[in-house]
Amino acid sequence: xxxxDIRTQFLKFFKxxxxxxxxxxxxxxxxxxxxxxxxxxxxxxxxxxLGNGTPSDTRITDTQKCLRVSxxxxxxxxVGKDTYHHTMFEMLGNWSFGDYFxxxxxxxxxxxxxxxxxxxxxxxxxxxxxxxxxxxxxxxxEAFDLWKQIxxxxxxxxxxxxxxxxxxxxxxxxxxSSEIHVDLRSAEEKAKMPGRDLVNQDHxxxxxxxxxxxxxxxxxxxxxxEKLPQQHVDTGMGFERLCMVLQGVKSNYDTDVxxxxxxxxxxxTSSTYGKDQETDIAIRVIADHVRAVAFAIADGQLxxxxxxxxxxxxxxxxxxxxxxxxxxxxxxxxxxxxxxLSKQMGEAFPELVSQKNLCENVIREEENSFLRTLxxxxxxxxxxxxxxxxxxxxxxxxxxxxxxxxxxxDLTALILQEKGFSLxxxxxxxxxxxxxxxxxxASKMISGDWQIVSDGETEGFVGYDxxxxxxxxxxxxxxxSKKEGELYQMVFDKTPFYPxxxxxxxxRGVLESTDGEVVYIIDTRKENNLIIHLAKSLPKNPSxxxxxxxxxxxxxxxxxxxxxxxLLHQGLRSVLGTHVEQKGSMVQSDYLRFDFSHFSKVSSExxxxxxxxxxxxISERLPLVENxxxxxxxxxxxxxxxxxxxxxxxxxxxxxFGDSMELCGGTHVGNxxxxxxxxxxxxxxxxSGIRRIEAITNEAAKEYFTxxxxxxxxxxxxxxxxxxxxxxxxxxxxxxAELKKQVESLLKDKAKNLKTExxxxxxxxxxxxxxxxxxxxxxxxxxxxxxxxxxxxxxxFLLFATEQNGKALLSCYISKNLVEEKDLHAGKVVKELGKFxxxxxxxxxxxxxxxxxxxxxxxxxxxxxxxxxQ
RNA sequence: GGGGGAUUAGCUCAGUUGGCUAGAGCGUUUGGCUGGCAGCCAAAAGGUCAUCGGUUCGACUCCGAUAUUCUCCA
Numbered sequence: 001x002x003x004x005d006i007r008t009q010f011l012k013f014f015k016x017x018x019x020x021x022x023x024x025x026x027x028x029x030x031x032x033x034x035x036x037x038x039x040x041x042x043x044x045x046x047x048x049x050l051g052n053g054t055p056s057d058t059r060i061t062d063t064q065k066c067l068r069v070s071x072x073x074x075x076x077x078x079v080g081k082d083t084y085h086h087t088m089f090e091m092l093g094n095w096s097f098g099d100y101f102x103x104x105x106x107x108x109x110x111x112x113x114x115x116x117x118x119x120x121x122x123x124x125x126x127x128x129x130x131x132x133x134x135x136x137x138x139x140x141x142e143a144f145d146l147w148k149q150i151x152x153x154x155x156x157x158x159x160x161x162x163x164x165x166x167x168x169x170x171x172x173x174x175x176x177s178s179e180i181h182v183d184l185r186s187a188e189e190k191a192k193m194p195g196r197d198l199v200n201q202d203h204x205x206x207x208x209x210x211x212x213x214x215x216x217x218x219x220x221x222x223x224x225x226e227k228l229p230q231q232h233v234d235t236g237m238g239f240e241r242l243c244m245v246l247q248g249v250k251s252n253y254d255t256d257v258x259x260x261x262x263x264x265x266x267x268x269t270s271s272t273y274g275k276d277q278e279t280d281i282a283i284r285v286i287a288d289h290v291r292a293v294a295f296a297i298a299d300g301q302l303x304x305x306x307x308x309x310x311x312x313x314x315x316x317x318x319x320x321x322x323x324x325x326x327x328x329x330x331x332x333x334x335x336x337x338x339x340x341l342s343k344q345m346g347e348a349f350p351e352l353v354s355q356k357n358l359c360e361n362v363i364r365e366e367e368n369s370f371l372r373t374l375x376x377x378x379x380x381x382x383x384x385x386x387x388x389x390x391x392x393x394x395x396x397x398x399x400x401x402x403x404x405x406x407x408x409x410d411l412t413a414l415i416l417q418e419k420g421f422s423l424x425x426x427x428x429x430x431x432x433x434x435x436x437x438x439x440x441x442a443s444k445m446i447s448g449d450w451q452i453v454s455d456g457e458t459e460g461f462v463g464y465d466x467x468x469x470x471x472x473x474x475x476x477x478x479x480x481s482k483k484e485g486e487l488y489q490m491v492f493d494k495t496p497f498y499p500x501x502x503x504x505x506x507x508r509g510v511l512e513s514t515d516g517e518v519v520y521i522i523d524t525r526k527e528n529n530l531i532i533h534l535a536k537s538l539p540k541n542p543s544x545x546x547x548x549x550x551x552x553x554x555x556x557x558x559x560x561x562x563x564x565x566x567l568l569h570q571g572l573r574s575v576l577g578t579h580v581e582q583k584g585s586m587v588q589s590d591y592l593r594f595d596f597s598h599f600s601k602v603s604s605e606x607x608x609x610x611x612x613x614x615x616x617x618i619s620e621r622l623p624l625v626e627n628x629x630x631x632x633x634x635x636x637x638x639x640x641x642x643x644x645x646x647x648x649x650x651x652x653x654x655x656x657f658g659d660s661m662e663l664c665g666g667t668h669v670g671n672x673x674x675x676x677x678x679x680x681x682x683x684x685x686x687x688s689g690i691r692r693i694e695a696i697t698n699e700a701a702k703e704y705f706t707x708x709x710x711x712x713x714x715x716x717x718x719x720x721x722x723x724x725x726x727x728x729x730x731x732x733x734x735x736x737a738e739l740k741k742q743v744e745s746l747l748k749d750k751a752k753n754l755k756t757e758x759x760x761x762x763x764x765x766x767x768x769x770x771x772x773x774x775x776x777x778x779x780x781x782x783x784x785x786x787x788x789x790x791x792x793x794x795x796x797f798l799l800f801a802t803e804q805n806g807k808a809l810l811s812c813y814i815s816k817n818l819v820e821e822k823d824l825h826a827g828k829v830v831k832e833l834g835k836f837x838x839x840x841x842x843x844x845x846x847x848x849x850x851x852x853x854x855x856x857x858x859x860x861x862x863x864x865x866x867x868x869x870q
Numbered sequence: 871g872g873g874g875g876a877u878u879a880g881c882u883c884a885g886u887u888g889g890c891u892a893g894a895g896c897g898u899u900u901g902g903c904u905g906g907c908a909g910c911c912a913a914a915a916g917g918u919c920a921u922c923g924g925u926u927c928g929a930c931u932c933c934g935a936u937a938u939u940c941u942c943c944a
Contacts, residue, residue, distance in 0.1 A: 305940090305941075305942090306871080306944090307871095307944085310942090310943085310944090369940090372940095373940080373941080376940095399942095400874080400875090402941090402942070403873080403874060403875090403941070403942045403943080404873095404874045404875045404876095404940085404941060404942075405874095405875075405940080405941065405942090406940075406941045406942070407941095432942090432943085434873095435872090435873065435874090435942070435943050435944095436943060436944075437943095438872060438873060438943075438944090439871080439872050439873075439942090439943045439944040440872090440943085440944060441872085441944095442871060442872040442873090442943095442944075443871055443872075443944055444944095482871090482872095483871065779927090779928080780891090783891070784891070787890085787891060788891095807927095809927070810927080811927090816890085827889090830927075831927095834927075839927065840927065841926095841927035841928075842889080842927070842928085843889050843927085843928075844889055844890065845890095846890065847889075847890070848889075848927085848928090849889085849927050849928055850927045850928090851926085851927035851928080852927080
């Protein structure tokens with residue numbers, strides 16, 4: 001069975017069991033501080049498990065693109081070494097939200113595997129949670145009894161808390177799980193050792209394929225468990241592994257999910273898969289990683305140096321590194337695989353097709369820059385090798401190479417090994433740990449349990465229509481971090497405060513109680529669909545009713561910027577073309593920032609046209625038309641612009657100004673006229689194929705123009721109201737350059753004159769040409785003069801003195817031959833003579849300077865100079 | 871967000887513990903030689919040593935801040 005069909009069959013099966021099929025959520029997560037990437041099928045439903053939202057359907061099924069780079073079995077550095085771990089993978093799942101529970105979940109899973117996919121029952125094992133005394137949890141008898149009716153006893157395995165009790169994190173929903181494992185070993189192998197002994201033992205051919213989680217508890221901050229009012233089912237089946245089973249191969253990489261990529265890698269790199277272990281690992285690494293990176297970029301996550309972007313960069317660089325070392329790829333090549341990938345998976349994931357060009361460009365650029373880094377690292381490593389005499393390289397040196405110059409440690413180790421050098425790996429790890437601790441401390445956040453003030457569901461955001469509301473606090477908690485200090489997070493029963501999202505900053509404002517107490521809300525954020533208000537303090541009586549008031553001025557300016565962003569987006573598409581797609585957006589009260597796909601610099605003419613386009617829309621006084629109750633499909637059919645990598649609910653909000661229509665949750669002006677004016681203040685690149693425009697509107701634009709006008713008036717005033725100020729400045733610059741040259745040549749003349757003058761003053765003492773006198777030159781001039789005289793006279797001893805800003809300066813020049821013959825040292829001379837001017841100094845044997853604060857001593861110092869030649 | 875590094879001629883980079891008027895290669899210009907695929911020889915021009923401040927007799931070099939950039943960690 002082809003992988004395409006395996007996927008379709010799964011969804012079809014659960015559809016027949018009354019599940020509704022939903023699309024995969026984006027791989028990159030935006031509103032959950034504890035998670036960067038979707039790492040399991042349940043992530044997009046987390047809010048339902050937490051009780052922060054209600055699903056449209058109680059039975060749901062999907063295939064979810066997931067990314068794992070860390071965790072108990074998923075160290076990035078291990079991917080590719082075996083045949084069954086991946087960074088990016090698909091998770092097939094079915095869910096029940098307070099609907100069916102263990103019975104249906106177990107029977108259906110078995111039905112699908114054995115009757116639809118027709119997997120031999122003899123190779124399947126199931127596991128059940130054995131209970132845990134410390135937690136006070138008994139054996140999951142319900143699941144055990146259910147399995148007993150289907151599977152013989154010897155195929156049921158009892159699993160411990162580590163394997164069979166699933167938790168979302170330190171806190172939150174959790175419960176026992178039941179896993180289905182498959183034994184793909186040969187009959188011979190099976191005879192040697194029963195499959196049940198290999199379950200959960202990391203055997204490549206005895207693997208878990210499906211995990212059925214029965215969510216029935218909530219883990220609190222103090223570690224205790226609490227029974228949930230509603231019970232849920234959360235299942236996840238690894239798609240690639242399922243394909244392996246159904247296609248009768250022994251490795252995920254031998255399924256048709258990977259074979260097209262592997263074939264292409266062999267083509268491009270002229271290598272062969274299946275002959276040599278190192279080559280095989282490299283090919284697997286590249287095949288796996290290009291998937292992760294391409295999917296992430298298609299979801300709008302570019303490689304970068306922070307957060308999720310950094311993870312993507314690391315994955316891509318690992319692929320490049322393996323290609324570099326084991327497949328001898330010294331030029332970008334990973335990007336060439338995108339075409340194959342998008343052809344192969346584009347049907348199930350259309351974003352891969354529409355974002356193909358961008359993926360290729362971004363990956364190629366990243367490859368180029370990393371290859372440069374590698375080149376530089378190789379040179380540096382060479383130097384380190386040359387410097388280490390005892391064939392040992394310290395961990396500290398290796399760490400510096402890694403930390404500062406980004407040179408991969410395993411490459412360092414490999415090269416050293418080839419040259420017969422050893423590396424102190426332990427010391428390296430120690431340095432790395434130090435760095436990790438530093439970073440962790442800097443971003444540590446402790447959050448307490450939610451304190452429930454009053455029960456009830458929250459209505460959520462009501463701030464589209466009003467900026468004030470009577471609210472009650474539902475719950476609050478205290479958080480502490482180094483960055484922000486102590487903060488209180490509060491959830492209201494409804495709120496006019498817009499939470500940060502869609503690029504728009506969170507609202508600020510106040511919470512007023514009836515007795516006049518005021519608590520400042522410093523930011524509003526969204527976590528798992530819950531709107532959280534941040535404050536430095538808590539009201540005295542949290543159970544009272546408050547008036548929540550949004551900072552009107554800030555909101556108005558932000559709204560102007562957000563609406564302008566939409567017009568800008570439209571303007572860009574109109575001026576540059578419809579290939580322009582939003583790649584990032586930031587809307588603040590003082591400016592807006594918009595990143596978009598476009599492959600060349602936006603010229604100043606184009607920028608002007610774009611500005612003009614937006615300002616025309618502003619002057620057309622277009623009213624805001626919004627529709628909050630559309631379905632996604634209706635909106636798209638109406639021509640609304642939706643964004644890749646954005647998660648949309650069943651009901652979307654469409655925001656329309658004239659012909660501009662976007663799906664958007666942000667706040668906007670009632671009429672484009674409220675934007676006043678739009679001004680682009682910068683344009684530049686953020687990555688290959690991505691440009692960034694920064695712009696201002698409203699009062700900021702006004703201030704900008706006022707400031708510019710003021711500067712210009714001042715400038716004009718300085719230029720005596722010249723008719724053409726630009727020309728006047730150019731003239732000034734030219735004149736200035738001319739004058740500089742003249743001054744320079746005059747100074748040269750002066751020095752020349754002085755030099756000729758001084759030549760006659762030089763007298764001979766004991767065969768040495770000697771001159772000591774005061775001159776009217778600065779330190780540089782004296783030096784210059786000394787060396788010029790030095791060129792013309794042999795056996796020269798010079799002592800110049802000058803007075804500058806009330807300070808005295810001495811300088812001594814001694815011809816090199818004199819230094820040797822007479823054992824003179826200019827440094828010593830100025831140091832000794834420096835006493836007369838109450839100062840000190842030094843320098844080299846042939847030229848030295850000294851400074852002091854007593855110019856009256858100059859005469860004495862000059863007199864004494866002669867003594868050095870006696 | 872935290873740490874480390876880098877910033878020197880148009881480009882790629884040297885510059886040892888602060889001190890000889892900041893160098894090289896490529897490129898540019900000029901002159902001469904030469905029938906070639908980086909032609910040869912000679913000469914010249916080109917530098918606020920990222921910016922600002924500090925220490926010092928003296929800072930490209932040391933210290934602090936800023937900007938830009940690379941990189942690791944979270």
